[in-house]
Amino acid sequence: MAQQEGLGPAPEDPEYVEHRTTTVEQGRFCAARCSCGWRGPARRARSLARADAEGHGTGP
Numbered sequence: 001m002a003q004q005e006g007l008g009p010a011p012e013d014p015e016y017v018e019h020r021t022t023t024v025e026q027g028r029f030c031a032a033r034c035s036c037g038w039r040g041p042a043r044r045a046r047s048l049a050r051a052d053a054e055g056h057g058t059g060p
Helices: 046-058
Strands: 019-024 027-032
Touching: 019 046, 027 046
Parallel strands: none
Antiparallel strands: 019 027
16 A cells, blocks of 8 residues: 555555544543543643644644
8 A cells, every 4th residue: 555755654555543532521621632542641721722633633
């Protein structure tokens, strides 16, 4: 299977994982989680947890 340089795996490839992120309340803290199993650090500010989630979805 040939891939163009600079592009990730295509949705039909077995290596492809769609990242669906969300934030979860944990008492006074909020954490980002992803459908791939990734978890961000607990944050007091929801905006920071959302930024973690966005960074994970667009990261390498």
